Amino acid sequence: xxxxxxxxxxxxxxxxxxxxxxxxxxxxxxxxxxxxxxxxxxxxxxxxxxxxxxxxxxxxxxxxxxxxxxxxxxxxxxxxxxxxxxxxxxxxxxxxxx
Numbered sequence: 001x002x003x004x005x006x007x008x009x010x011x012x013x014x015x016x017x018x019x020x021x022x023x024x025x026x027x028x029x030x031x032x033x034x035x036x037x038x039x040x041x042x043x044x045x046x047x048x049x050x051x052x053x054x055x056x057x058x059x060x061x062x063x064x065x066x067x068x069x070x071x072x073x074x075x076x077x078x079x080x081x082x083x084x085x086x087x088x089x090x091x092x093x094x095x096x097x098x
Contacts, residue, residue, distance in 0.1 A: 003049045005059055010079035012045075012059050020047055031060060031079060032086045036093045039067030043086040050075055062089045068096040 004020035005012040007028070015023070024047060031043040041064055049057035058075040060082035069092060076082045 003053075003057075005045075005047050005049070005057070007045055007079075012057070012078075023047065031082045034086075034090050036090060037067060037097045039069065039093045039096075040065040041086065041089050041093055043082050043089075045079075045082075046075075051077075060085075062086050064089060064093060067093065069093050 002014035002016065004015050004017055006015050006019060006023040007013070029045040029047065031045065033043070034041045041062065043060060043062040046059055046061050049059060050061070051058040056077040058077060060076040060079065062074045062082065062085050064070055064072045072089065072092070074085050074089065076085050
């Protein structure tokens with residue numbers, strides 16, 4: 001099983017290292033970005049399994065930059081989970097705003 005993935009639309013597809021590198025060079029890995037106050041919530045396709053072979057591959061990541069929840073992070077296996085997780089993180093960040 002490969003640790004490297006590209007996207008076919010929104011579906012992760014296992015690939016070799018060369019294909020993965022070429023895919024990363026094309027961009028198009030952003031699922032969603034939102035700015036709430038001083039915080040940026042960013043969800044992207046990582047292209048590498050951050051589950052490291054334990055359970056389903058974790059290929060997407062939501063990360064908060066700046067603000068009270070800076071460095072909060074969640075990872076997901078599918079684009080759909082990433083969209084839902086992004087929305088949940090945005091709500092968490094909004095609750096910290098005055």
